[in-house]
Amino acid sequence: MALETTKFDVQDFLKTPEEQAAYIAAALEDGDPSLIASAIGDIARARGVTAFAKEAGLSRETVYKTFQPGGNPTLDSLAKATKVLGLRLSVVAA
Incomplete structure (x- = not known):
């Protein structure tokens, strides 16, 4: 019997503000700028x-160009996007 798979779409798991946050x-936490931009793009979609x-x-x-893998959001667009998401950026010591 063949293994059945289903399509995974992260957007199915980003319904609530808590899931998005x-x-x-x-x-x-990962720290990869491309991953951060892509995550914001996933939530926007x-x-x-x-x-x-x-x-x-x-x-x-x-939004499409900036918040995708390899996107390079400016601090301004990042601040605007996080505000819409109801989030606040902060800095803590590593």
Whole structure:
């Protein structure tokens, strides 16, 4: 009997603000800028990019281009995105 698999879509697991915050926290712990940008993009897509972009004061194109693997968000776009997510960036000693 062949092994059956199902398609995994992370957006199915980003429904609540708590799930979204945990996802971003895990990406921040890893420290990889590309992963952080991608995680924000995943949440933006889960919420709806058009609504997310409008609320953040960014264009849809900026959200798609910036918050993807390899994206390079500016501090301004990162601050706007985290504010929309109801999150606050902070710094702690490593």
